[in-house]
Each structure stands twice: as C-alpha cells, then as structure tokens.
Amino acid sequence: MAILKILQYPDERLHTVAKPVSTVTAATRKLINDMAETMYAAPGIGLAATQVDVHEEIIVMDISETHDQLQIFINPKILERNGETECEEGCLSVPGVYEKVRRAEHIIVQALNERGEPFTLEAGGLLAVCIQHEMDHLKGKVFVEYLSLLKQSRLKSKIKKRQRETM
Numbered sequence: 001m002a003i004l005k006i007l008q009y010p011d012e013r014l015h016t017v018a019k020p021v022s023t024v025t026a027a028t029r030k031l032i033n034d035m036a037e038t039m040y041a042a043p044g045i046g047l048a049a050t051q052v053d054v055h056e057e058i059i060v061m062d063i064s065e066t067h068d069q070l071q072i073f074i075n076p077k078i079l080e081r082n083g084e085t086e087c088e089e090g091c092l093s094v095p096g097v098y099e100k101v102r103r104a105e106h107i108i109v110q111a112l113n114e115r116g117e118p119f120t121l122e123a124g125g126l127l128a129v130c131i132q133h134e135m136d137h138l139k140g141k142v143f144v145e146y147l148s149l150l151k152q153s154r155l156k157s158k159i160k161k162r163q164r165e166t167m
C-alpha cells in the first residue's frame, strides 16, 4: 500500500471531470487500497480519486468512529434526492477551511463495489453529505465553489499566500 499525494486547491487538476471505470481490475483494487490508506492517514472520512490526480469515478469513505467500515463507490449515480440540509464541510484538498454547504438531506445512490458488483444504498445525515461532496470532486467541483465569488477570491489569496510561505 502507499500514501498518495493529495492535490491542494486551487490546483487546476481538481477541475478535471472523471471518467467511469469500464472494468474493475486488480489495478483498480490497488488504487482503492492506496486511496483508503491515504484517507485514513490524512485523516479524513472520504477521498475521491480526483484528489490523488486519478480521473476515474472512484470514491472511498469511512464515516465510522472506529475507522473500520470502509465503503467503496465506483461509478456512483444519485437516483433520488430528498429534503435539504446545511452541514459544515471540510476537505483534504482545502486544509483548515470549514464552510456550511446546502445539500440534499437524503439520497439513493447506485454504484459498483470493489468486486464490480452493483449495489443501491439509501443514505442520510453525514453519509449523504459526504457522498455528495465526493461526487462533486468526480465532476471537478470543490466545495468552496458553493461560496460567494468574493469569499472564493479571498480564500484563494489566503491559500496562495500560505503555500508561498511553506515553499
């Protein structure tokens, strides 16, 4: 297993739209293992392949307190959205920034697991929020892009200054 480099906002590669996985292979499972190790080490509760510069529709997630309930979503699709919730979100690609984002409260998602088998899941609460956040990454969208343009521009300047100082 390996810890992968997580792209940092405003890296342009975070805006790449991921492609569906055509066949789940041993290479896909190796990437999933590396993504899981990277997510647990960060630490985080989710990670999209986009964030490690792989532009395939793969997400790993573990919202459990015991860090032993890894969930894999390959080629995820939201079949149904219900309600609305506002939740404070963070992102491993935007460290230190937490902002409230409005999203669907409940979703029904269909995806493939690590064996390439389809499954359908009804999700609410943090799981639903996290799935939507990670699916945005696959579409090339970072959560701060829900903020006002003024807030985004202030945030970009702050992050670029911080990145210059740590170079």
Ligand code: K1U
Residues within 6 Å of the ligand: 043, 044, 045, 046, 047, 048, 051, 088, 089, 090, 091, 092, 093, 129, 130, 133, 134, 137
């Ligand atoms: O996409 C990512 O960068 C992962 C992100 C997922 C997420 C968190 C909160 C709301 C929506 C999506 C994170 O994991 S940020 C870090 C975080 O939430 C966390 C870190 C340590 C312990 C518990 C949570």
Ligand code: ZN
Residues within 6 Å of the ligand: 090, 091, 092, 093, 133, 137, 143
């Ligand atoms: Zn994120």
